[in-house]
Amino acid sequence: MDEMLIRQASARLAAAQRILIVCHIRPDGDAIGALLGLGLALQAAGKTVQMVCADGVPANLRHLEGSQQVIDRPKGDFDAICVVDCSDLKRTGSVLESYPQPDINIDHHITNLEYARINLVDPEAVSTTQMLANLLPQFNLSINQTVASALLTGLVTDTIGFRTSNINANTLRLAADLMEAGANLPVLYYRSLVGRSYEAARLWGAGLSRLQKEGSIVWCALTKADRKAVDYPGKDDADLVNVLSAIEETEVAIVIVEQNASKVKVSWRAQPGIDVAQIAMRFGGGGHPAAAGAEIELPLQDAIPLILEATHTALAQPILSAAQQKMVVQK
Numbered sequence: 192m193d194e195m196l197i198r199q200a201s202a203r204l205a206a207a208q209r210i211l212i213v214c215h216i217r218p219d220g221d222a223i224g225a226l227l228g229l230g231l232a233l234q235a236a237g238k239t240v241q242m243v244c245a246d247g248v249p250a251n252l253r254h255l256e257g258s259q260q261v262i263d264r265p266k267g268d269f270d271a272i273c274v275v276d277c278s279d280l281k282r283t284g285s286v287l288e289s290y291p292q293p294d295i296n297i298d299h300h301i302t303n304l305e306y307a308r309i310n311l312v313d314p315e316a317v318s319t320t321q322m323l324a325n326l327l328p329q330f331n332l333s334i335n336q337t338v339a340s341a342l343l344t345g346l347v348t349d350t351i352g353f354r355t356s357n358i359n360a361n362t363l364r365l366a367a368d369l370m371e372a373g374a375n376l377p378v379l380y381y382r383s384l385v386g387r388s389y390e391a392a393r394l395w396g397a398g399l400s401r402l403q404k405e406g407s408i409v410w411c412a413l414t415k416a417d418r419k420a421v422d423y424p425g426k427d428d429a430d431l432v433n434v435l436s437a438i439e440e441t442e443v444a445i446v447i448v449e450q451n452a453s454k455v456k457v458s459w460r461a462q463p464g465i466d467v468a469q470i471a472m473r474f475g476g477g478g479h480p481a482a483a484g485a486e487i488e489l490p491l492q493d494a495i496p497l498i499l500e501a502t503h504t505a506l507a508q509p510i511l512s513a514a515q516q517k518m519v520v521q522k
């Protein structure tokens with residue numbers, strides 16, 4: 192990242208007293224970890240901070256200190272607005288519709304549209320929380336136990352427990368540093384990645400019972416009726432897509448979740464060397480090469496063939512380099 196941009200962001204935060212921080216809808220561990228990590232560090236420095244996520248904090252992340260402060264929409268005026276782990280403003284939902292252009296954008300998605308006045312975007316980072324672990328000291332903010340726990344949660348979840356192909360020795364060194372700051376890795380790992388509710392396990396059963404394989408693609412769909420039948424409270428796939436991604440001889444796993452009669456949410460997971468973010472972008476979504484998602488305004492049965500066709504087409508095309516992918520995003 193550009194050192195001048197880092198200095199500008201630091202100065203902007205230092206000058207502000209009332210700060211709004213927003214992450215993306217349907218948040219994962221990196222989004223909530225970044226939201227809490229930056230927000231709690233700023234609070235410790237004496238700032239007044241509102242932390243906002245339109246969809247609230249998922250159940251598997253509510254153990255994190257500070258999660259009870261997260262609200263679903265901002266209230267009042269602010270001296271600075273910061274968006275974290277969000278590739279474009281549409282992914283924040285409607286919470287910023289009546290507010291000016293964000294001041295700071297901190298993100299690691301290669302599909303980031305650089306929509307803020309100051310854009311700190313590093314596609315090489317494994318998570319936005321990894322970026323913040325390096326940025327907070329440069330912002331003259333401290334990493335205490337609660338901040339470290341939030342940051343380590345994001346690091347663990349976005350690497351699926353240090354299993355993604357983009358981790359390196361520095362990733363593990365950072366995890367060790369955050370542990371030394373007081374974060375409890377075994378507890379955070381279990382609470383964010385391993386533990387599942389009975390209802391989530393039953394939802395997996397519904398999806399697995401209809402699992403299909405087309406070449407190197409495995410996929411399934413989850414309906415509103417499936418969620419109702421097992422009393423699952425969310426509108427997500429309960430991380431079923433990560434289970435499917437472990438199936439041998441599979442290049443891409445897809446889970447399609449019916450949101451309502453005219454909308455579905457799609458999650459893709461890919462083996463190293465395959466970029467599903469480019470597929471998601473075709474449907475207005477985004478993400479990482481190995482993990483991406485999108486919402487599609489179509490009924491479930493109409494969306495399924497389009498999703499599968501786009502995925503098959505992408506698998507048949509040459510893989511773009513990181514530089515080429517960035518050029519596609521900018522266009």
